[in-house]
Amino acid sequence: MTRLIPLAPGKACAAPPARVVLRERGQREVFCGLTSIMWLHRKMQDAFFLIVGSRTCAHLMQSAAGVMIFAEPRFATAIIEERDLAGMADINEELNKTVARLLERRPEIKLLFLVGSCPSEVIKLDLGRAAERLSMTYSPKVRILNYSGSGIETTFTQGEDACLAALVPELPAAESAAPELMVVGALADVVEDQFARLFDALGIGPVRFLPSRKSGALPPVGPNTKFLLAQPWLRDTARALEARGAVHLPALFPLGVEGTTAWLMAAATAFGVSPALFQAVTEMPRARATRALLRYNDTLAGKSLFCFPDSQMEVPLARFLSRELGMRLEEVGTPYLHAGHMADELALLPADVRLSEGQDVDLQLERAREARPDITLCGLGLANPLEQEGLTTKWSIELVFTPIQGYEQCGDLAELFARPLTRRTRLAV
Numbered sequence: 001m002t003r004l005i006p007l008a009p010g011k012a013c014a015a016p017p018a019r020v021v022l023r024e025r026g027q028r029e030v031f032c033g034l035t036s037i038m039w040l041h042r043k044m045q046d047a048f049f050l051i052v053g054s055r056t057c058a059h060l061m062q063s064a065a066g067v068m069i070f071a072e073p074r075f076a077t078a079i080i081e082e083r084d085l086a087g088m089a090d091i092n093e094e095l096n097k098t099v100a101r102l103l104e105r106r107p108e109i110k111l112l113f114l115v116g117s118c119p120s121e122v123i124k125l126d127l128g129r130a131a132e133r134l135s136m137t138y139s140p141k142v143r144i145l146n147y148s149g150s151g152i153e154t155t156f157t158q159g160e161d162a163c164l165a166a167l168v169p170e171l172p173a174a175e176s177a178a179p180e181l182m183v184v185g186a187l188a189d190v191v192e193d194q195f196a197r198l199f200d201a202l203g204i205g206p207v208r209f210l211p212s213r214k215s216g217a218l219p220p221v222g223p224n225t226k227f228l229l230a231q232p233w234l235r236d237t238a239r240a241l242e243a244r245g246a247v248h249l250p251a252l253f254p255l256g257v258e259g260t261t262a263w264l265m266a267a268a269t270a271f272g273v274s275p276a277l278f279q280a281v282t283e284m285p286r287a288r289a290t291r292a293l294l295r296y297n298d299t300l301a302g303k304s305l306f307c308f309p310d311s312q313m314e315v316p317l318a319r320f321l322s323r324e325l326g327m328r329l330e331e332v333g334t335p336y337l338h339a340g341h342m343a344d345e346l347a348l349l350p351a352d353v354r355l356s357e358g359q360d361v362d363l364q365l366e367r368a369r370e371a372r373p374d375i376t377l378c379g380l381g382l383a384n385p386l387e388q389e390g391l392t393t394k395w396s397i398e399l400v401f402t403p404i405q406g407y408e409q410c411g412d413l414a415e416l417f418a419r420p421l422t423r424r425t426r427l428a429v
């Protein structure tokens with residue numbers, strides 16, 4: 001099913017071009033929200049993710065995590081067996097026993113997420129009530145929360161959104177009347193540290209990050225909290241923070257020189273940083289990042305890009321690749337388009353770019369085949385068949401796992417798109 005929907009412009013853009021969005025609802029090729037546990041469990045160092053799901057869920061996690069586990073992982077799957085489904089066993093009792101065994105064996109766990117899946121949703125297992133019941137036993141030593149990572153009508157990055165939204169009610173109330181900055185969205189530690197240093201040099205503080213590395217250091221929230229989104233997939237988390245009085249600072253996402261500068265500028269403006277100080281603090285890293293991008297101009301300028309909807313990073317990436325590296329955009333597909341959070345990004349895309357939201361994969365594949373883009377950004381499931389057809393692909397999930405935000409990572413981000421093109425050129429020689 002395909003519909004053309006005009007997208008209302010957001011408040012943040014001064015004179016936004018009228019956009020028509022091709023909205024499709026059909027078969028989709030995306031991972032489910034469980035996948036986000038891969039980066040969340042590394043970020044939240046005393047948390048554990050207990051998926052309540054099927055053997056399929058366990059296999060997904062094992063194969064996705066296979067190359068990434070260097071120590072005992074902080075996630076596992078409590079398998080819903082056939083006898084649970086048939087009502088022959090009390091599934092809540094089984095879950096109690098599993099949690100008891102887990103917490104006894106892993107006393108370092110301070111925050112336990114019960115993560116719902118398609119099977120637990122289908123059998124209507126009430127994990128919210130289970131989390132409440134288990135909290136009565138294990139609180140305050142262990143905090144127990146729940147969210148859904150189910151693949152029913154969701155895409156993989158929404159797992160992080162659901163997880164952080166579940167954390168928001170747990171954030172302590174801000175006690176200070178002074179404004180505080182919260183950066184929302186999991187970032188690699190190295191990127192987080194770089195941003196913390198830049199905010200510090202700008203005199204902006206205190207600055208807190210959600211998620212925090214330790215569950216005992218959750219950031220406080222209140223009407224004096226101003227927050228920047230570091231990732232574009234945090235609709236429910238943003239809404240939950242706003243419900244607690246926090247104020248969203250609209251901005252580009254911190255990808256590329258332009259995005260990073262605008263993102264920092266949004267905080268600088270809100271915290272009354274002088275233009276002179278902003279210039280002084282950002283001048284050198286901006287120049288470094290601009291120089292790093294120059295290396296990739298020959299490879300990427302003029303090349304065409306087709307984005308399949310997968311991570312929700314597609315719009316900011318397309319903005320970066322077209323404006324800073326001169327790529328041509330054939331189609332920018334994204335699973336969901338948040339008109340408010342994406343307003344600044346959309347205002348900077350070429351007026352004639354085809355935007356699509358959602359997916360009908362066969363129709364989209366036809367458009368990609370017709371366009372024959374130089375590079376196709378897509379999920380893992382589409383990459384191999386498209387490579388087989390002679391198209392050069394980039395896995396969008398790789399961009400979620402790689403540190404790409406901020407000035408120091410601009411060159412690495414460009415490299416991720418240049419590398420497949422270079423590889424194909426070498427293979428063709």
Ligand code: SF4
Binds near residue numbers: 057116152
């Ligand atoms: S949550 Fe659903 S989509 Fe994800 S692995 Fe389990 S069954 Fe598959």
